Amino acid sequence: MSVVYLNGEFLPRDKAVVSVMDRGFLFGDGVYEVIPVYSRRPFRAAEHLRRLRGSFDGIRLDVPYTSEQWLALVERIIEQAGTDDQSVLIQVTRGPMAVRNHAFPKTITPTVFIMSEPLHTPPAEQREHGIAAIAAADFRWLRCDLKVTSLLANCLMRQMAIDAGCMETLLFRDGYLSEGAASNIFMVKDGVLLAPPKNHLMLTGITYDVVLELAAAHGLPHEVRDILDEEVRAADELWMTSSTKEVLPIVTLDDKPIGKGTPGPVFQRMYGWYQDFKRTVMRVG
Ligand code: PDD
Numbered sequence: 001m002s003v004v005y006l007n008g009e010f011l012p013r014d015k016a017v018v019s020v021m022d023r024g025f026l027f028g029d030g031v032y033e034v035i036p037v038y039s040r041r042p043f044r045a046a047e048h049l050r051r052l053r054g055s056f057d058g059i060r061l062d063v064p065y066t067s068e069q070w071l072a073l074v075e076r077i078i079e080q081a082g083t084d085d086q087s088v089l090i091q092v093t094r095g096p097m098a099v100r101n102h103a104f105p106k107t108i109t110p111t112v113f114i115m116s117e118p119l120h121t122p123p124a125e126q127r128e129h130g131i132a133a134i135a136a137a138d139f140r141w142l143r144c145d146l147k148v149t150s151l152l153a154n155c156l157m158r159q160m161a162i163d164a165g166c167m168e169t170l171l172f173r174d175g176y177l178s179e180g181a182a183s184n185i186f187m188v189k190d191g192v193l194l195a196p197p198k199n200h201l202m203l204t205g206i207t208y209d210v211v212l213e214l215a216a217a218h219g220l221p222h223e224v225r226d227i228l229d230e231e232v233r234a235a236d237e238l239w240m241t242s243s244t245k246e247v248l249p250i251v252t253l254d255d256k257p258i259g260k261g262t263p264g265p266v267f268q269r270m271y272g273w274y275q276d277f278k279r280t281v282m283r284v285g
Pocket of ligand 1: 034154179180181182183184202203204205206207208241242243244
């Protein structure tokens, strides 16, 4: 049984308990981060912790832990986990309240939880054949840049994909691509990699940044701009990215092939760069 951190204590996961009056449970009032860990080294920890700080500020939650303290806790969890490659979750809620009330309590004691699970990157078969996706209207709120625990809309939209025998749902707002239910989305057209711009309508993925950095480092033409629904459907290639899925090719959208309906040549290059980067940077630190 893996060890988790809960409110100052390290304990077995089945012994970690939070109050039913926790605002995370009753209102989904909290934020989280998922940090991938390769060979027991947290990847881009500083960036994940900066995004966590932005989420705290966005929901007006003051948590008196410095980045050094977060990192020390994350490292203790990593040490005690059973595998070298891990996915570390940090989740912080506005804590328990005495009576159920939407307004914040005058004084709060945040609930701070950290756990590690084995990191399962996608199987070779998904990478070699690509995955299927559907499209849907993005019905989330207007602060999708915050990594909040109120994930019901994302869960419903991911489940729509599963129910359709697919893996991801691409979200469109007012005719423009925002992101996936739990990933960022890239497209390739005529050799140019395109990504939607960072704004309040999508989460800026740490993997999204890595993919754009790799494109720049290897001289792959790329552009960050608003992308129309019809451009996505006419793309030569479509990819999804996230800390746990890395970069995955999407080969059908709403049952119609994207490009040739197989993982494209630009994906093959990016995948190679990503794996090299993992070997030479992520695992080495
Ligand atoms: N989610 N957009 C959304 C809505 C996401 O949930 C995620 C990742 C991303 C990609 O972010 P990153 O590259 O930093 O992982 C984009 C994580 C993995 C999760 O909720 O488990």
